[in-house]
Amino acid sequence: MMLEFIQHLVNGLSLGSIYALIALGYTMVFGVLQLINFAHGDVYMLGAYIGMYTAHFFQLGQNSSVLALIFTITVSMITCAVVGFLIEKFAYRPLRKSPRINVLITAIGVSLFLEFSGQLLFGPDPKFFPQIFKPSGDWSIGELKINPLQILVFFISIILMSVLQTIIFKTRLGRAMRAVSFNHDLASLMGIPTHRIISYTFMLGSGLAGAAGVLVGLTYPKIDPLMGTMPGLKAFVAAVLGGIGNITGAVIGAMTLGLAEEFLVGYWAPTYRDALAFGILILILLFKPTGLFGVKQTEKV
Amino acid sequence: MNKSSGVQSTGLTQEKLLEVEKVSVYYGAIQAIREISFHIAQGEIVTLLGANGAGKTTVLRAISGLIKPSQGKISYRNEIISKLSPDQIVRRRICQAPEGRGIFLNLSVFENLDLGAWTAPDPKTFDKDLNQVFELFPRLGERQNQNAGTLSGGEQQMLAIGRALMGHPELLLLDEPSLGLAPQIIEKIFEIIQKINCDGMTILLVEQNALQALHIAHRGVVLEAGNLVTQGTAQMLLSTDEIRKAYLGE
Numbered sequence: 001m002m003l004e005f006i007q008h009l010v011n012g013l014s015l016g017s018i019y020a021l022i023a024l025g026y027t028m029v030f031g032v033l034q035l036i037n038f039a040h041g042d043v044y045m046l047g048a049y050i051g052m053y054t055a056h057f058f059q060l061g062q063n064s065s066v067l068a069l070i071f072t073i074t075v076s077m078i079t080c081a082v083v084g085f086l087i088e089k090f091a092y093r094p095l096r097k098s099p100r101i102n103v104l105i106t107a108i109g110v111s112l113f114l115e116f117s118g119q120l121l122f123g124p125d126p127k128f129f130p131q132i133f134k135p136s137g138d139w140s141i142g143e144l145k146i147n148p149l150q151i152l153v154f155f156i157s158i159i160l161m162s163v164l165q166t167i168i169f170k171t172r173l174g175r176a177m178r179a180v181s182f183n184h185d186l187a188s189l190m191g192i193p194t195h196r197i198i199s200y201t202f203m204l205g206s207g208l209a210g211a212a213g214v215l216v217g218l219t220y221p222k223i224d225p226l227m228g229t230m231p232g233l234k235a236f237v238a239a240v241l242g243g244i245g246n247i248t249g250a251v252i253g254a255m256t257l258g259l260a261e262e263f264l265v266g267y268w269a270p271t272y273r274d275a276l277a278f279g280i281l282i283l284i285l286l287f288k289p290t291g292l293f294g295v296k297q298t299e300k301v
Numbered sequence: 302m303n304k305s306s307g308v309q310s311t312g313l314t315q316e317k318l319l320e321v322e323k324v325s326v327y328y329g330a331i332q333a334i335r336e337i338s339f340h341i342a343q344g345e346i347v348t349l350l351g352a353n354g355a356g357k358t359t360v361l362r363a364i365s366g367l368i369k370p371s372q373g374k375i376s377y378r379n380e381i382i383s384k385l386s387p388d389q390i391v392r393r394r395i396c397q398a399p400e401g402r403g404i405f406l407n408l409s410v411f412e413n414l415d416l417g418a419w420t421a422p423d424p425k426t427f428d429k430d431l432n433q434v435f436e437l438f439p440r441l442g443e444r445q446n447q448n449a450g451t452l453s454g455g456e457q458q459m460l461a462i463g464r465a466l467m468g469h470p471e472l473l474l475l476d477e478p479s480l481g482l483a484p485q486i487i488e489k490i491f492e493i494i495q496k497i498n499c500d501g502m503t504i505l506l507v508e509q510n511a512l513q514a515l516h517i518a519h520r521g522v523v524l525e526a527g528n529l530v531t532q533g534t535a536q537m538l539l540s541t542d543e544i545r546k547a548y549l550g551e
Binding site for chain 2: 172175176178179181182183185186187188189190191192193194
């Protein structure tokens, strides 16, 4: 009984930390632009493919090591950051003064563009993600067996999230990001170049999605061009659950969702895995639309 | 408030620092200001007066680049700035303390001041500037780690002014610094404005509180329903009967 519980707990935390990495991008972009960037899940898909191609190119599947993993994650993060920069620059920036609905439709368009470009470039069939880090077997503590990969995924995510936390709350760039999310005009009166800060925000969020892509490839090594849709939507639900725009909320929302999914699958109804997230979304929107940690938006007078 | 000493120590020159020429601004189809022209010389306090909705804040937004004039131009040190973006204008050393709650309520007092120094010409002067602001407004020093949202109205206004000073302005734009504040605090803020001016800073002071503003200003510009109705020296405006009636409540 206890063993099973711990097993589900570990799975849930590992899954939740991947949702968290994606949810952070949603919530950060929403913070600065009040935009739900529906293409974000597809950036995560690109992250997985970039990781795969990097591993093939440098033949990291044969010499698996922590270094190979860190290298792959870094390449994927940087490439995804560039993709995020380009998406913002060419798809969203020209619409900065347009009604929000136009931007939202554009986001859906970008998402479709990435998904079907992915099918064209990578092929529609699932591909196998190389084992860039191969643990030498499960860790056993008594009868408990834990896959070290899941612990690794959890810790890498925690490290990345701490770095993000430091950037946002301790650096001048983070200060500027928070200023822009408070009010664009006011931030520009400080001389803050708001466009550039928005670009940086997209780059940070997309970089984290890239890392999530590699980590998922590592634990569930089958990747395909549409793999971003479901985790993207779920991470969005996680961000709404935590209160969209709230960094800490996104992480807690994602962890909650990951754990809830695992326990649901483990103890009750495996077939309802995907329904859970949307059930939560409906409940949140009905009873607490600002999310667990969101504050009510105050209208400026 | 001692005006005469202020005038003497600044040593007014006739050099135009900022020139607003026939500027009109529309919000959609509605004309907010119509062909407004005035200038500010180096070292002056010029006050922009008028009732609520007269277009004072619109003039300020046009100067700081938040809205583009549909006609006319604004130049600063003989360079046309009305086509530049707000952050480029701040880099020309025109800093604004925005109206009302124009501070970042989600950041601490220190973080607000730090963002004010975003375009400061020399990062090495940061600590010195910070101490100067704390000398001017000791309350801000005591509360530097507090969230700006927890400050009182007067303290928020002090923060807005202090933050603008962190950017080393040559021209300081103040939008209704007395709005919603108790009389003693207004007096204190006006004293500080005068002190900053005596130290050589040029100031554009937007005010509804005309009498108090004209007591520290060198010149005044009066707006009414988007039109400039009169401008002149503070003494002249204070002695004109119509102005006294219409704007000074006498």
